[in-house]
Amino acid sequence: MSVGRYAVGVDFGTQSGRAVLVDCADGRELATAVYPYSNGVIDERLPEPYDHVLLEPDWALQDPDDYLRTLRQTVPAVLAEAGVDAADVIGIGIDFTSCTMLPTTADGTPLCRLDELRGEPHAWPKLWKHHAAQPEADRINAVAAERREPWLARYGGKISSEWFFAKALQILDEAPEIFDRADRLIEAADWVVWQLTGIETRNNCTAGYKAMWSKRDGFPTNEYFAALDPRLEQVVDEKMSRSIASSGTRAGLLSELAAAMTGLRAGTPVAVANVDAHVSAPAATVTQPGTMVVIMGTSNCHILLGDELAFVEGMCGVVEDGVVPGLFGYEAGQSGVGDIFAWFAEHSASPEYHDAARRRGTDVHRILEEEAAKLRPGETGLLALDWWNGNRSVLVDADLSGLLVGMTLATRVPDVYRALLEATAFGTRVIIDAFESAGLAVTNIVACGGLPARNKLLMQIYADVTGREFSVAASAQTPALGAAMFAAVAAGSALGGYDSIVEASRQMAHLSPDTYQPIDSHQAVYRDLYREYVRLHDLFGRDGEGVMKTLRQIRHRSGEEVPIA
């Protein structure tokens, strides 16, 4: 391989965006730059001057200008840091959280950027973890079940409140004037590619996983949408598009405007947008069935490839060509993982652990991990349900909540921390069991994302609980690397890239030497604990009139007099 074939991948996350500059020959990451969104996650009040507008507890928005600031800050930074000439960059690709969606005008201007709508919460991008559209998701599911919609089975029988049409329908329900003003409803991923190329495209990954589209059947019918709400009948034709581009293809070329913004050359190939989780699979070396990829960060996302279409309980979805062309890509997820650990460290760890972290010049998570690692499996006497952020698979219910049982006066902070780590591992095992029950083997696992390198105890617990070997992707930033790999594919071999993602993965993706093997004596204890986890899981998760639902209803009633966005 000759010198001078580089690709840029930009990963748009929950709190920040990051760019990586990658050598197309071997995937070497030459430079990385991160931009922490200036408005972060907007979940309490709108940004100034509308900070008197309060949001309900389940809301989560972002600022689209943070996406542009990410491009403006990070791409020039990686070029500069690596000392690479823009002429040697053969492509740029992006990945995004999903479903993160926004309403725009016909020319792509986000509605929240219009003066008269800036104070309207529904004019802003709804982040993936915006969970306020559960009533709409319930309606979407009920109407689909009643009409026996064929697409429902692909999503495990239920779609999530996080998805595209639940969010769209919430806008219509609660702010019909915003819905009317929206010429376009679009995934943020596609919106950013639009800003890069000047051309509106729609990618098959978000369409397939989050908008009930499939290669064979397209979107649900207009009749279905009309049954949901007559005003929704033409939503696809009027506000979206039926032309869906495959990931691994080229969306267009970098516009002059975007070239000025990024420091790249106009005309650089731009890949069709992708999703952070899905793009991670090839970046974690996985392009074949049998190996599950778990992207572990604030939440967990599970990707498994299959030769055939199978129906798995409560899966997020299965999309043909959704991850790797020619295979069915299955997705499952856990809505809270690192988020829960962070919540615990911030709100439930007593001062002594923070003091210890300060004294040692380290992070409180490191102290908690060290202390939790001293405990034997089962020793805490605790068990948790990891639903602080709802349950994405297999129950698909954002109204579920966390549970912790077994506390005594002798319970200490590291006990609870360990129980939370274990709970997320049990949650992963439920998903593996669901895959295997549907005939999709999970023989081993590759982990990637932010957590595996930071928390070795967590990895060992996952191996022990699932009874499977866990490998770890070499890259600490698989989404950005994956986006760069897709950029190399968008460029194609003619420009020094690759003609398929399988080939790009073979050259550019690597595993770390760290692997975690299940330990027999731990497995035995965790088998017993998992039985109890499943008992609680079914008790609290499968009872439609359960305690968690009632608590949420009582909480909503108690808040009726509160100012609501």
Added chain:
Amino acid sequence: MSVGRYAVGVDFGTQSGRAVLVDCADGRELATAVYPYSNGVIDERLPEPYDHVLLEPDWALQDPDDYLRTLRQTVPAVLAEAGVDAADVIGIGIDFTSCTMLPTTADGTPLCRLDELRGEPHAWPKLWKHHAAQPEADRINAVAAERREPWLARYGGKISSEWFFAKALQILDEAPEIFDRADRLIEAADWVVWQLTGIETRNNCTAGYKAMWSKRDGFPTNEYFAALDPRLEQVVDEKMSRSIASSGTRAGLLSELAAAMTGLRAGTPVAVANVDAHVSAPAATVTQPGTMVVIMGTSNCHILLGDELAFVEGMCGVVEDGVVPGLFGYEAGQSGVGDIFAWFAEHSASPEYHDAARRRGTDVHRILEEEAAKLRPGETGLLALDWWNGNRSVLVDADLSGLLVGMTLATRVPDVYRALLEATAFGTRVIIDAFESAGLAVTNIVACGGLPARNKLLMQIYADVTGREFSVAASAQTPALGAAMFAAVAAGSALGGYDSIVEASRQMAHLSPDTYQPIDSHQAVYRDLYREYVRLHDLFGRDGEGVMKTLRQIRHRSGEEVPIA
């Protein structure tokens, strides 16, 4: 009333002992002195030089020399502080936690004071909250049920692991040589009176509530004890006594030795020992049926008087003359209340609350209470089962544990704190419901103990959850006041005291002007939440094979390789 009739009450608590000097005329508390036990609660390791001897998690011991140090430090201190002449003290009485029991030689020397036994955990006094005798309690209950023992119904069908014979049987099971060495097995309350008078007496309150004794039937039969374990057949005759003295009578006169220790005059009347909770009822003005007394501190104890014998599910016990002569005294309890709040504040409140407390020069509980008070009922979305220390009534099961449900990433420290306050109120309501189901009316409530004055939010929540008016005893130290009232009764009117506890209560006990009325809108929300509490209570508490039990078994198995006392 003439000047110069004083009584001393000494209250032996969990962490400290306290003496109060009281004016017999009106109950005025002239001086108080507290001695924090130098060895506190012994629950991790024995005191030096045996601190290499580790205790299992459920153990809790005390040092009998801390009881003597209490007498030596506090009684002279109150005399000095009040400037009262020992000649004007007409009596001394004590109350104690119960069942706190110890093995001694024939002359009353605690076995743990013998050099050769000081390193043996079973030689030490077992504190009320020693919870390691659950297997023994299970056996006691099973054998009693099988034999249809008539006394079982008086204790709601189940005795607790905290009680006298469960603890005695644990000594026999685990350290038969200590059991053999014990000439006497005795309540710490009676042991202290023995040290004061030189005469071994046994009080009817601990015998009735904690040792299955009744005025009409005495102790369980020797045949029953033999069925439990042949070596236990003669336990009452050989190591205890069948002569049981009534509270409100005189145990004896202060010995020369005890006079030297306390600074009181030899010959001062000494009351028969009493129990902290029971002695609090008359000290809280309650000597008639209908008003429940709740002693709120580390744990809650509930006392209710009745004209007749009724059988109430899971009651701690009913003892004729046990609280007030001529009435049946019913006792129920919650094993963890203030203990749980303290656990939470110490281990689960993040630094910002501790920092705020420091800045304001106050206690972290004050900050948590203030913040929790800003929340509306139901607003937290949380619900807890208050079983961190097991459940004493109505489930009578020390193996139960805490539960918290409803957490989301938006859950904050004051939310959880409030949920824990509420959980203990729901626990009290379960007990009230059990009393009322058995035909014992609870029309209103008088609270006493350490918590009511410290936490007004807690009192309001209790009123709202129970739907009953809560008054508060004027004295902040009702046990010590009650002990002093019994001292005045031991002296009798001839010496300037009283001839009955009812009369003493009328003169010496008072209510605070603070009362708490249930608020309608709160009651409505709490009715809904209580329904969910009862659902969880029955789900986790009434299933013998429940998750909490299994977690405890798994924890015990995980600890098998650990050094165990």
